[in-house]
Amino acid sequence: MQDLIKKAGQVKLLVLDVDGILSNGQIIYDTNGVETKAFSVQDGVGIKSLARYGILTAIITGRNSQMVDKRATEIGINYVVQGRDDKLVALTELLASLDQQLNISAADCAYMGDDLPDIKVMQTVGFAATVPNAHSEVINRSDMVTTRAGGYGAVREVCDLILKGHGHYQDFIGQFTLDDR
Template identity: 85%
Template sequence: MQDLIKKAGQVKMLILDVDGILSNGQIIYDATGTETKAFSVQDGIGIKSLARYGILTAIITGRSSPMVDKRAVEIGIDYVVQGRDDKLIALNELLLTLDPKLNISAADCAYMGDDLPDIKAMQTVGFAATVPNAHTEVINRSDMVTTRSGGMGAVREVCDLILKGHGHYQDFIARYTLDESSQDNLS
């Protein structure tokens, strides 16, 4: 586990797939044909926690959905790339658009995906994570498999690990507790 925390401590940007990672992977249409998705509030808090400590976040997804844009704005995702089947090309293009002062390469990124289109991007980054119901080939190529499924807090597990790796986890938790040791952090 310490090796995993150390590896997570190198992450400067977390890149997420949507279907199966930020959502449970189901695509639901209502009677009018409008697509809906469910997102985890816990994942949102985890993503916001990364921003608090200067860790960037991005979405790269093969589908396009206005709900993804809406959720990304709500939780402060820095970059959103939709409608891209080749996730590796999308990842490389995203990295080229970043301010060079950020000094972020693929090796500085974590990528969380769950299916075959995610594998090449996952193999390119410094830290790869997935969910327990991911395709077997994705699981076999991941540094971390979360205990929770996509859309059910899996992203939060990765965010917490990244915070631990950067040494910010206890400070983040202290914001929400009334423990004596955290009183100094509330002022």
Template identity: 75%
Template structure:
């Protein structure tokens, strides 16, 4: 765990895949051919918390979907890259654009969460790589962390919480959600 916290402490940007990470990986079509996805509210609280403490977020996904754009806006994602099958090239281009805008974020400053073969090169290029327990075995064999929760079920939140802990912000983040008496040990009976 100490090694994971150390890696998390260096993260300046969390980069996420969508299908299998932010969602459960299922693509559901209704009778009219409209695609739907389900997202975890817990993940959204985590990504918003990262933003509160100055840690950037990005999505890189192979598919293009208006619902992903809507969800990215709802949960405070800073950068959205859709329709990109080569995740490594998309990540490199995003980092190049950020550096051109004055950001000093490199691949080693990033955490990346992905679950399938198209994510492997991007996972291998970053300072902190994470996946979900139902990811492809070739992905699991190449990451620093496998979450307890599956994609779409709070897995992103686990990584967000770890990043907050690594940066020393977790207690402050939690303090915003609990009564002061809970923090200072005041008896509520």
């Protein structure tokens, strides 16, 4: 666990897939063809916690969805890249577009994905995480497998680990408690 915390302490940018990570992976259409996704409130708190300590967040997803834009805005995701099948190219372009003062390389990134299109990115970043119901090839290439499934607090687990790695976890928790446990 200490090795994971140390690795997480190097993260400057957390990059997330959507379907299967921020959501449970189901795509539901109503009778009018309107797509619906469900997102975890706990994940949102985790993402906001990273922002509090200057850790950036991004979404890279193969699909396009207005709901993703809405959720990203609500929880303060810094960068949203949608409709990109080649997620490694998308990450490379995102990193190239960032302000040079941020000095973020792929090695400074964590990535959470759950399926085959995520593997190349996961092999490129400094910290790779996935969920327990991910494809076995993704699990085999991950530094961390969360205990919770996508859409049910898995991202929060990774956010908490990143906070621990940066030494901010107790400070963050302290704002919600009356004691120092």
